[in-house]
Amino acid sequence: xxxxxxxxxGGTAGAxxxxxxxxxxxxxxxxxxYNRVLLxxxxxxxxxxxxxxxxxxxxxxxxxEVRVTGIxxxxxxxxxxxGAAFAYDRLILATGSNPVLPxxxxxxxxxxxxxxxxxxxxxxxxxxxxxxAPGVRAVVIGGGLLGVSAARAxxxxxxxxxxxxxxxxLMERQLDAxxxxxxxxxxxxxxxxxxxxxxxxxxxxxxDDTVEAVELADGFVLDADVVVIACGVRPRVGLALxxxxxxxxxxxxxxxxxxxxxxxxxxxxxxxxxxxxxxxxGAALEQADVLAEVLLHGTGAYxxxxxLTRLSMDALELAAFGEATALPGDDTxxxxxxxxxxxxxxxxxxxxxxxxVLLGDLGAVGALARAWEGDEALxxxxxxxxxxxxxxx
Numbered sequence: 001x002x003x004x005x006x007x008x009x010g011g012t013a014g015a016x017x018x019x020x021x022x023x024x025x026x027x028x029x030x031x032x033x034y035n036r037v038l039l040x041x042x043x044x045x046x047x048x049x050x051x052x053x054x055x056x057x058x059x060x061x062x063x064x065e066v067r068v069t070g071i072x073x074x075x076x077x078x079x080x081x082x083g084a085a086f087a088y089d090r091l092i093l094a095t096g097s098n099p100v101l102p103x104x105x106x107x108x109x110x111x112x113x114x115x116x117x118x119x120x121x122x123x124x125x126x127x128x129x130x131x132x133a134p135g136v137r138a139v140v141i142g143g144g145l146l147g148v149s150a151a152r153a154x155x156x157x158x159x160x161x162x163x164x165x166x167x168x169x170l171m172e173r174q175l176d177a178x179x180x181x182x183x184x185x186x187x188x189x190x191x192x193x194x195x196x197x198x199x200x201x202x203x204x205x206x207x208d209d210t211v212e213a214v215e216l217a218d219g220f221v222l223d224a225d226v227v228v229i230a231c232g233v234r235p236r237v238g239l240a241l242x243x244x245x246x247x248x249x250x251x252x253x254x255x256x257x258x259x260x261x262x263x264x265x266x267x268x269x270x271x272x273x274x275x276x277x278x279x280x281x282g283a284a285l286e287q288a289d290v291l292a293e294v295l296l297h298g299t300g301a302y303x304x305x306x307x308l309t310r311l312s313m314d315a316l317e318l319a320a321f322g323e324a325t326a327l328p329g330d331d332t333x334x335x336x337x338x339x340x341x342x343x344x345x346x347x348x349x350x351x352x353x354x355x356x357v358l359l360g361d362l363g364a365v366g367a368l369a370r371a372w373e374g375d376e377a378l379x380x381x382x383x384x385x386x387x388x389x390x391x392x393x
Contacts, residue, residue: 005295006078006086008068008239009094012036012281013268016288017092018057021295024086025062026078031122032056032064037281039125043132044153049122071243073261090263090295093240093251094288097233097269097279102141105203105215113204115211116227119150131226134158138226139214141201143170145309147230148183154228155191162194162222163187164201164214174309174320178336179357182343186316233279235270250277255301257291267291274304282307306373308365316341319365321372322355323347330354351377 007014010027012035018025027033034052041047056062067081071091078086099118101107107116115131117124132138136159140151143165151163163170169180170187187193200217204227214222235250246252246260250272257265257273268284269277278284283305293300311318324347326332331348342360346353346368353371371378 003089003295004087005090005092006088007092007094008078009096009268009270010062010064011094011096011268011284012054013096013284013288014092014094015054015057016285017094017267017292018062019055020058020289020292022059023057023061023092025057026066026068026080026086027062027064028067029121029123030065032062034122035281036120036122039119039122040149040153042122043119043125043128043150044156046156049126052122068239071239071264073243073264076263088263090265092291093259093264093266093270094268094284095236095239095266095270097235099229100232100234101229102201102231104201106206106211107204112229113206113209113211115225116204116229118229119146120233128154128226128228132157132159135160136225137223138162138228139164139222139224140228140230141214142230142232143167143195143197144173144230144232145171145311146232147228148187149311150228150230151187151193152191154226155187155193159226160194161192162196162214162224164199164216164222165195165197166200168198170195170197171320174324175357176324176345178334179318179320179324179343179345179359182341182359183316183318186341190316233269235272235277237270240266240270248272248275253302255303256294257287257302265291273302276304278305278307280305280307280309306375308369308373310365316359319358319369320356321369322353324355324357348378353378 005023007017007023007025010033015033033054038052068078069081070079076088099120117127138154138159138161140147140163151161155161170183184195202215202217204211205213211227214224237247240251241247251266251270253266253271253273259266267287269279286305290300290302308321326347333346335344344358346356356368358365
């Protein structure tokens with residue numbers, strides 16, 4: 001391949017492309033590409049930071065601490081903050097996403113007070129690692145997958161953790177109410193995390209620009225030495241907007257991951273395909289693989305990703321996929337064991353498996369995931385077979 005390919009962004013999608021293609025990879029972070037999925041395990045002390053490293057680019061074409069400031073689409077050149085410029089025949093935007101910082105008192109000015117961190121980057125993880133010790137009071141704001149992961153990691157380090165979730169239950173995007181209750185029970189009873197749901201945070205109390213407490217909307221105050229903000233992510237689309245590309249919630253791409261400029265592609269968290277943002281490592285990898293085929297061979301099409309969410313928390317294993325909440329007319333099968341805390345549920349629409357949740361024993365998750373990802377008609381067998389260890393096969 002003789003064309004010049006420039007990739008902006010050294011995250012999961014960018015690193016995958018650099019494995020498969022001869023590219024110039026421009027990463028803003030000071031670190032070589034790493035796996036964000038493992039950051040919670042690093043914070044929990046299970047792994048060292050080196051375990052997160054992703055394979056190096058095949059041609060060594062990675063540059064770190066390079067901030068791209070603009071795209072000249074007419075000249076096909078990207079410009080960087082240090083004055084460097086890189087010509088391209090194909091440009092791939094893999095700019096990822098930024099953590100959402102809610103409009104809280106004490107978070108003004110675009111700078112976080114000491115002791116307050118998002119949980120998005122390796123630097124965030126290392127900063128939290130330096131602050132956390134047994135007895136440290138930590139408040140996690142946000143009860144989605146990232147917030148739950150951060151809370152269990154902090155608890156594993158001996159911190160006194162409070163998890164504040166504005167919604168009705170934890171991990172609302174992945175779990176139904178019953179599964180969420182079991183997850184909450186595990187966090188509270190087994191890990192010692194204090195969980196508050198339907199709980200709105202009003203602001204932070206700081207002294208000398210250092211956090212001291214979190215104030216809730218009802219006036220209750222949570223003392224805090226450390227605050228983790230885990231309120232979701234927002235695609236980084238600034239470069240694309242300034243370059244005049246089509247942007248809605250993310251950078252709009254077609255089935256070949258092309259933007260509105262045929263010489264510019266987008267993959268990963270920043271890309272919006274068929275009206276959908278994924279924000280998942282599995283989708284970023286799948287998009288990168290499809291784009292590599294498109295650029296190498298002129299073949300391949302991206303049709304969307306059916307991704308499974310998994311979370312391991314000491315005594316609890318969790319997996320969720322698709323639509324966990326049934327619609328009218330759907331068939332639902334549940335198996336629950338209150339003693340062990342195990343829970344399995346699948347949702348079937350017509351002859352298709354459309355979603356499921358498993359906590360505890362995940363023996364059936366492989367077969368269930370294959371049935372869901374394949375989107376094929378289910379065999380004519382009692383639905384209960386879907387929840388056996390062999391998935392009914």
